[in-house]
Structure formats: structure tokens, C-alpha cells
Amino acid sequence: MPRKSTARNATSRKSGTRSRYSDEQIKEFRQRDRQVMSRSTEHLEDAEGIRRFAQHAATGGVSLRILAYSLRNQALLAQQADERGFVLSDVDSVKGWRQRGRFVRKGETGLRLIKPVGKDKKDTDADEPEASDEREDDADDTDETGEDNGKPKFRTGVVFDVAQTAEIPPEERGQCAACNAEAGEPCNPGCLCPTCTDYEPVGDAAEILWNNLLDQLTAAGYALDWPAPADALHGHRVHVDHEGRTVAAAFEVTAEHPAAVADLAAAVAQIIARSDRERETRREQRRTARAALTATPATA
Numbered sequence: 001m002p003r004k005s006t007a008r009n010a011t012s013r014k015s016g017t018r019s020r021y022s023d024e025q026i027k028e029f030r031q032r033d034r035q036v037m038s039r040s041t042e043h044l045e046d047a048e049g050i051r052r053f054a055q056h057a058a059t060g061g062v063s064l065r066i067l068a069y070s071l072r073n074q075a076l077l078a079q080q081a082d083e084r085g086f087v088l089s090d091v092d093s094v095k096g097w098r099q100r101g102r103f104v105r106k107g108e109t110g111l112r113l114i115k116p117v118g119k120d121k122k123d124t125d126a127d128e129p130e131a132s133d134e135r136e137d138d139a140d141d142t143d144e145t146g147e148d149n150g151k152p153k154f155r156t157g158v159v160f161d162v163a164q165t166a167e168i169p170p171e172e173r174g175q176c177a178a179c180n181a182e183a184g185e186p187c188n189p190g191c192l193c194p195t196c197t198d199y200e201p202v203g204d205a206a207e208i209l210w211n212n213l214l215d216q217l218t219a220a221g222y223a224l225d226w227p228a229p230a231d232a233l234h235g236h237r238v239h240v241d242h243e244g245r246t247v248a249a250a251f252e253v254t255a256e257h258p259a260a261v262a263d264l265a266a267a268v269a270q271i272i273a274r275s276d277r278e279r280e281t282r283r284e285q286r287r288t289a290r291a292a293l294t295a296t297p298a299t300a
Contacts, residue, residue, distance in 0.1 A: 033156045036076070036112050043075040044273035047266045053078040054265035056087070058206040058258035063090035067208045071216055071268055073113040077159075080111045086163035093159055101173055101193065102165040110158030117155055210255035213268050217247060220271050227251035238263040240270055247271075 021029075043049060053074060057067060066074060066088065081088040091111065094104050171184045178193035187196050202208065217224060222240075225232060228248035233239050237250045237260065247267050253260040 033154070036156045037114060037154070039079075040072045040076045040114060041273050041276040043079045044072060044269040044276070046075075047269065049079065050075060050266045050269045051262040053088075054209065054262035055258045057209050058261040060202055060205045062088060062202075062205070064202050064208070066091060067202060067205060067212065069113070071213065071265060072272060075269065076113055077111050077161075081161055081163075084109075084164075086161060088161055090162045091159040092162075097160065097162075097165050098168070101168050102162070103168055104160045104165050108160060108164040110160050112156045112158055114154050115157045116153065206258055206261050207255045210261050210264065213261070213264050216268050217264075217271070220268075220275065221245055222247055222271055224249060226253065236263075238267045240267050242271075242274065 050071070056062065056078075057074070066077065069077070077091065078088045092100065097104055170181075170186045174183045175181065176187050176191065176193050178196075179188040179191035181187045181191070187193060214224065222245045225246050226249040228239075228250065232241070232246075232248040233250055237253050239248045240246075241248065247264070249260075249264065253263060255261060
């Protein structure tokens, strides 16, 4: 929790009330969020990294919660977990883990993800667990500005993987609802409560991930051509035609094959990252145009 600043507190544009953070702190939060968004684009451009995650997820390696996230956040979380030295499996907030009989170990740093705000909540990220870091109130103060009109587009949140947690001692827990073990006693053998299992196994993980990817493909304005003719595949199982806004997929590319799901994930990641880069270019062009207008002396 950052120390309260004695400087003038910022005013929320949304409610007109004073934020408990200074203008300088808010700028730092926004800069941090911009960096997270930039890293997410870079991760989406790592086709092999996307394929590795997708195969891991399609074979039941992650929880239902993670399967429901956008590919952007899946890539962000998987990369951060890899950098910390563990494999992504299940995530939750500090509060969420305590409700599941676990606590986040002291000194652990949370994994950041993107949370759209306002009218731009169009994907599964809108239902992600609340951030457990420096702020929960008034999204306007720390949101990234997606366009030049100043309207907030997203903020970042924090979650923790189960690998960053430990079981709450039995003596500190209440009665187990799954196996009826009494408060203060360890769970019975074979118990499937959240304390006894890292995450709930997902039997149809590949199908869930596949459908999630198709939803994101449609949201991006692309269509799936399946089964596509050989000339549309250009020698690949999956080929992205940006001009035609189509993803061509071979007959064998289905949810039944984890490698095929991974190929589709790489295609969707390519589309999202390309959109990010195009948006960055448009913003830079607008900034350049405004700077030119500002530098031009007014005529009488």
C-alpha cells in the first residue's frame, strides 16, 4: 500500500470526490498500466509461446477461470508465471484464495492482467477477480487512456497463482463443506475442496478454449474458413488472410487436437497483436498532426 501523499489529492472526473492518491501516483499507475499493455502485445506476437500455452491449457493444465480469460490475459499470465519459475495453473485474488482455504505467501508479487472498463468491456476479462494491490476505488484515476479523448479504456488488476499460495492451517479453518471435516481438523482422504486440490480439473478444456478463441476471432471482425481449400492454406494448417479478414483452417484443425487448438490460438494472437500495432500507429499519427498544428503560427 503506497504511503498517502501530503500533496493535493487528485479529483475524480467520475464522482467529483478527492482520490486518496496524488497526481504523481496516478501518473505512475497509468505508466505501469501502459507498460503492461505493451508487454501483452509483445507476448501475443510470440507465436511459439502462444502455442505452448494453448497446448498446456487444451490438455487440462489450467483452471476453468483461466480458460475463460481473453488470449491477451492468458499470454500475460503465462509469461509472468514462466518468469517467476512456475507453470500457470489457477489464479485468484488474495480474498478469493482465503475463501478457498489458502493464503498468499508473504513476499509474493502478483501477476498483472488487463481489465477493460466502461463501455469497452467486451470480453471475459470483465469478470476477472478484483485487483488486490494499491487501489480498488474509482477506476478513472488509474485507467489507461485508450484514445486521445481521455476516456478510460482499461486498467490492470492483480491475481496470484496457486503456486504462490499455501494451505491455511486446519486449526485456522472452519468445517469443510466438501468432506465435513470438523473445524480445526485436517480434511478426510480424497477430499476435493479447494484446499485439497490446486484447481478443479476441466475435462473439456480443449473445447472451452476453442470456443473462446472463436469468440475472440469473431469479435475482431474475422471469419473462420473451415475446412479451407488447399490454396487458401498456403502450405500451413492455419493461415491468416488479413486483407480478406479470414482465418483458413485445414480439415484436421478441430478442438479434438490440442496442437490444432494451439495453431488457432497463434492465429488469433497474430490478429489481436496486429490490431494493437495499427492502433498505436494511428495514435502516433494523431499526435504528430496535433503537434504540427500547435507549432504552426496563427495567421491574421
